[in-house]
Amino acid sequence: xxxxxxSLPLFPKNRVSNLWTIWFDNDIRFxxxxxxxxxxxxxxxxxxxxxxxxxxxxxxxxxxxxxxITFTLVMWIYPFLWGIVISFKKWNLISPRQTWVWFENYxxxxxxxxxWLMVRNSIxxxxxxxxxxxxxxxxxALLIKQIPKKYAGFFITxxxxxxxxxxxxxxxxxxxxxxxxxLVNNLLKIIGVKVGWFTDPKIAMASIAMIVCWKFTxxxxxxxxxxxxxxxxxxxxxxxxDGANAWQRFTKIxxxxxxxxFVMIIVFATITSFNLFTEPYxxxxxxxxxxxxxxxxxxxxxxxxxxxxxxxxxxxxxSAIITFAFVWTFRKLIEKDDIYDT
Amino acid sequence: MKKTLVVLLVSALVMTLxxxxxxATTTIxxxxxxxxxxxxxxxxxVKEWNSTHPDQQIKWQVIPAGNSSEEVVLTALATGTGPxxxxxxxxxxxxxxxxxxxxxxFNQFDGFEELLKARxxxxxxxxxxxxxxxxxxxxxxxxxxxxxxxxxxxxxxxYDVPRTYGDVLKLxxxxxxxxxxKYTLLVRYEPxxxxxxxxxxLSYLANSGGKPYWDSEKVLFxxxxxxxxxxxxxxxxxxxxxxxxxxQDPLQKGIVLGSIEGPWNINYTKEAYPDFKYVIAPPxxxxxxxxxxxxHTFADTKxxxxxxxxxxxxxxxxxxxxxxxxxxxxxxxxxxxxxMLPSREDVLERKEFAEYLSANPQLAEYAKxxxxxxxxxxxxxxxxxxxxxNEVLWEPVIYGKKTPVKAINDAEKELNKIIKQ
Numbered sequence: 001x002x003x004x005x006x007s008l009p010l011f012p013k014n015r016v017s018n019l020w021t022i023w024f025d026n027d028i029r030f031x032x033x034x035x036x037x038x039x040x041x042x043x044x045x046x047x048x049x050x051x052x053x054x055x056x057x058x059x060x061x062x063x064x065x066x067x068x069i070t071f072t073l074v075m076w077i078y079p080f081l082w083g084i085v086i087s088f089k090k091w092n093l094i095s096p097r098q099t100w101v102w103f104e105n106y107x108x109x110x111x112x113x114x115x116w117l118m119v120r121n122s123i124x125x126x127x128x129x130x131x132x133x134x135x136x137x138x139x140x141a142l143l144i145k146q147i148p149k150k151y152a153g154f155f156i157t158x159x160x161x162x163x164x165x166x167x168x169x170x171x172x173x174x175x176x177x178x179x180x181x182x183l184v185n186n187l188l189k190i191i192g193v194k195v196g197w198f199t200d201p202k203i204a205m206a207s208i209a210m211i212v213c214w215k216f217t218x219x220x221x222x223x224x225x226x227x228x229x230x231x232x233x234x235x236x237x238x239x240x241x242d243g244a245n246a247w248q249r250f251t252k253i254x255x256x257x258x259x260x261x262f263v264m265i266i267v268f269a270t271i272t273s274f275n276l277f278t279e280p281y282x283x284x285x286x287x288x289x290x291x292x293x294x295x296x297x298x299x300x301x302x303x304x305x306x307x308x309x310x311x312x313x314x315x316x317x318x319s320a321i322i323t324f325a326f327v328w329t330f331r332k333l334i335e336k337d338d339i340y341d342t
Numbered sequence: 343m344k345k346t347l348v349v350l351l352v353s354a355l356v357m358t359l360x361x362x363x364x365x366a367t368t369t370i371x372x373x374x375x376x377x378x379x380x381x382x383x384x385x386x387x388v389k390e391w392n393s394t395h396p397d398q399q400i401k402w403q404v405i406p407a408g409n410s411s412e413e414v415v416l417t418a419l420a421t422g423t424g425p426x427x428x429x430x431x432x433x434x435x436x437x438x439x440x441x442x443x444x445x446x447x448f449n450q451f452d453g454f455e456e457l458l459k460a461r462x463x464x465x466x467x468x469x470x471x472x473x474x475x476x477x478x479x480x481x482x483x484x485x486x487x488x489x490x491x492x493x494x495x496x497x498x499x500x501y502d503v504p505r506t507y508g509d510v511l512k513l514x515x516x517x518x519x520x521x522x523x524k525y526t527l528l529v530r531y532e533p534x535x536x537x538x539x540x541x542x543x544l545s546y547l548a549n550s551g552g553k554p555y556w557d558s559e560k561v562l563f564x565x566x567x568x569x570x571x572x573x574x575x576x577x578x579x580x581x582x583x584x585x586x587x588x589x590q591d592p593l594q595k596g597i598v599l600g601s602i603e604g605p606w607n608i609n610y611t612k613e614a615y616p617d618f619k620y621v622i623a624p625p626x627x628x629x630x631x632x633x634x635x636x637x638h639t640f641a642d643t644k645x646x647x648x649x650x651x652x653x654x655x656x657x658x659x660x661x662x663x664x665x666x667x668x669x670x671x672x673x674x675x676x677x678x679x680x681x682m683l684p685s686r687e688d689v690l691e692r693k694e695f696a697e698y699l700s701a702n703p704q705l706a707e708y709a710k711x712x713x714x715x716x717x718x719x720x721x722x723x724x725x726x727x728x729x730x731x732n733e734v735l736w737e738p739v740i741y742g743k744k745t746p747v748k749a750i751n752d753a754e755k756e757l758n759k760i761i762k763q
Binding site: 095175179185196198199200284286289301306307 | 534
């Protein structure tokens with residue numbers, strides 16, 4: 001779902017200096033976070049590198065970075081720049097003829113009422129998805145934190161399975177589960193309720209958000225778990241001595257000290273919301289009444305079904321700008337730097 | 343020394359000859375529809391060709407998985423990994439490919455006219471598959487679409503198979519009960535562009551006596567034929583005679599009484615629901631449609647196209663096409679293995695098909711519709727038009743957001759804009 005995103009400065013530099021890797025995909029983000037949160041390996045690596053002379057250090061650095069740099073150049077920089085060029089052209093993807101139309105595609109995108117409908121759909125998805133996933137993943141992390149460490153790995157792996165499952169496969173399974181005569185509706189029939197999960201325009205996007213929440217709960221739960229492990233246990237001990245109850249300890253210690261994790265998850269979830277593709281593509285194809293049409297779906301449809309590569313590229317650029325605007329706004333609203341130093 | 347020289351020379355000669363032999367073998371890429379029955383058929387057919395034509399080999403594969411074959415083929419062509427020869431091409435998509443100079447006209451090859459006669463498809467090709475005086479597609483099969491009605495429930499209720507919209511509404515008034523998952527007619531609400539072939543386009547053809555719903559110049563459907571159908575659809579959804587939820591095989595499970603189906607579902611139904619009894623009937627028509635007039639229907643018909651610009655490969659592809667289309671045994675085997683009707687004018691007359699059709703009465707019902715089956719209306723922007731048709735006409739009426747009159751007027755306006763772009 002989450003394809004290559006924009007190069008967004010998502011974290012304060014003093015906080016995580018090498019997080020330029022978050023440009024790419026969730027797995028790389030994951031590696032960085034685990035490295036900082038759990039392993040404490042950065043100091044060891046720092047010591048090793050510091051023993052080398054500066055030039056050699058530089059060379060080793062480039063050597064180790066070269067696969068990533070090559071990957072970035074070929075798979076991100078080139079398509080990104082080419083996408084910008086195409087967005088100013090009229091090109092049907094399969095013909096050698098490409099005509100410069102400059103801002104015509106951008107004007108078309110901004111004048112199309114579908115753009116604002118898709119933004120509205122993404123916001124609807126984002127609200128449901130972020131609310132649901134934050135709750136489920138935090139609850140999951142809190143539960144896993146309570147169980148002995150030797151069993152925790154089993155549960156973490158179990159919940160991560162949904163994240164690594166094929167989007168196409170589980171979309172088909174959910175489509176059957178939520179069908180008119182599917183398991184969910186058959187159970188609801190007992191209490192006389194029938195829901196058009198994917199056919200009612202009002203709730204189709206919420207149904208998609210539930211599926212994506214199922215996918216990401218284990219993954220985001222891992223971030224929360226890393227965040228929880230980073231909280232100094234003496235803070236809880238002091239709070240207990242001061243007479244704080246469990247709820248007060250949760251709201252006054254756990255939640256504020258998880259701020260960095262909340263910021264990170266909200267940033268990732270926002271990008272996921274605007275990059276949503278597989279589930280609506282597989283289940284609803286953007287319907288009913290365009291209720292699940294997302295910008296990614298429309299970009300794909302424009303480029304590969306209607307052969308409007310220029311228009312699709314312009315929409316991709318506009319989509320990246322809108323996503324960036326949302327991420328930036330959220331960071332401004334919820335990120336609290338002073339908590340980092342606590 | 344001499345011996346060594348002779349051995350070396352002989353080895354060099356053998357290697358050279360082997361190289362020449364290798365060079366003389368031309369291989370073409372051939373893609374076919376991603377359908378298990380067609381896959382089995384082409385696997386055997388290509389194997390037969392390859393074994394008898396060692397110097398003209400075919401590398402066959404099904405069209406890779408994707409949302410639609412059209413998207414996959416276009417993506418492959420855009421990245422230079424497309425096939426040399428492909429099936430599963432409908433007229434509108436062919437027009438799109440022709441506009442971009444991807445297809446090779448078959449009438450430039452020797453023996454084209456003879457081939458049309460040999461396969462008994464001269465009228466079919468010349469009356470529906472021509473583009474600017476050239477013929478780029480050879481139709482492979484024609485699947486007329488028809489209604490299926492649940493025979494057991496109709497018999498139980500004492501109703502005849504509905505012929506008109508009024509018949510359906512009368513039947514629904516006495517049968518429909520959404521609370522018990524008893525609906526009358528399945529109307530597909532999916533927004534995929536091709537779904538509109540099987541409801542709006544089909545019904546327009548039925549009501550209008552086979553008149554095209556648009557051409558390459560403008561929209562033609564803003565008339566009483568479209569209005570009567572959309573008013574019927576409006577009533578079906580307002581009165582909940584058609585389900586809005588998705589079901590798997592709702593007709594076979596008895597959730598709906600009737601549904602539009604293609605012949606490809608006959609074998610599946612026979613295997614998955616062996617006890618299900620159904621009647622195959624022509625499309626529904628308005629109440630004032632004369633009972634003695636034949637009813638036209640939409641034909642899901644796909645053909646074969648040549649995409650390679652390499653002359654050597656073109657020669658191999660054309661030889662394969664001649665070999666395939668000129669031998670009626672291939673069409674007979676196609677019919678048996680895929681249960682799809684070959685695009686021939688003599689399907690009902692030739693003894694090669696008679697035995698299979700008499701053993702498969704359901705398919706024979708479809709075969710009777712062949713003379714009244716109309717392929718998709720020609721327009722290179724079919725995908726864009728049907729996407730818009732869904733957005734401004736179909737879904738707004740189904741979800742009660744527009745009246746049929748307004749929806750049709752809006753659709754005419756919006757679709758004409760696309761055609762004129």
